[in-house]
Amino acid sequence: MLIGLDLDNTLIGYDEAFRTVAAESGLVAAGFAGGKAAIRAAIRARPDGEADWQRLQGQVYGPRIDLARPLPGSIDFILAARAAGHALAIISHKTRTGHSDTSGTDLRLAALGWLDRHGYFSRLGFAPVDIHFEDDRAAKLARIRALAPDLFVDDLAEVLDDPGFPAATRAVLLDDWAAVAERVLG
Numbered sequence: 565m566l567i568g569l570d571l572d573n574t575l576i577g578y579d580e581a582f583r584t585v586a587a588e589s590g591l592v593a594a595g596f597a598g599g600k601a602a603i604r605a606a607i608r609a610r611p612d613g614e615a616d617w618q619r620l621q622g623q624v625y626g627p628r629i630d631l632a633r634p635l636p637g638s639i640d641f642i643l644a645a646r647a648a649g650h651a652l653a654i655i656s657h658k659t660r661t662g663h664s665d666t667s668g669t670d671l672r673l674a675a676l677g678w679l680d681r682h683g684y685f686s687r688l689g690f691a692p693v694d695i696h697f698e699d700d701r702a703a704k705l706a707r708i709r710a711l712a713p714d715l716f717v718d719d720l721a722e723v724l725d726d727p728g729f730p731a732a733t734r735a736v737l738l739d740d741w742a743a744v745a746e747r748v749l750g
C-alpha cells in the first residue's frame with residue numbers, strides 16, 4: 565500500500581509546545597493543564613487575544629518547534645508500516661509563512677528539521693521527496709488525488725470529508741495511533 569499522512573497534529577503533536585511557550589509568554593498560568601484547543605480558547609478570551617494567539621502559533625510552528633513531540637504511537641505506526649513493506653508519504657498544507665512573529669523562520673524548513681531530528685530521514689525511511697507541502701487545503705487535496713494513496717490519515721474530518729478527497733482512497737480519521745494501526749495494518 566501507499567499510505568498518506570497529514571503532518572500537523574497527526575504526526576507532530578504541539579500541546580506541550582503550546583503549554584510551554586504560552587506560559588513563558590504569560591498568556592496562561594504556569595502549570596496550565598489543557599492542550600492546544602484549551603490554550604487557544606483561554607488566550608482568545610483575553611483582550612487582543614487573537615493577536616497573541618497568532619504570535620504564539622508563529623513561535624510554536626517556527627522557532628520553538630523543537631518543543632513539539634511525536635504524537636504517541638505515530639513512530640510505532642510508521643515502523644510497523646515499513647516492516648510490512650508499505651510506502652509512506654506526508655502531505656501537509658503548511659504554508660511557508662503565515663503567522664505573525666515567526667522571527668523570519670521558514671515554517672516548512674522548521675518542520676523538516678523536526679522530522680530530521682526525530683529520525684524520519686534515517687531510521688523511519690523517508691526521503692525529502694516523500695514530504696509534500698502545499699499552500700492550502702485545495703492544493704493538499706489535489707496532491708492526495710495525484711498520489712492516490714490507498715489510505716490517508718488526518719486529524720481533521722474536514723479534509724477527509726471534502727468533496728475533493730478521492731473516492732478510491734480510504735479516509736482514516738486519527739483518533740489514536742494504536743487504534744489506527746489495528747484498523748489499517750491488522
Ligand SMILES: [Mg+2]
Nearest residue numbers: 570572573719
Ligand atoms: Mg493536521
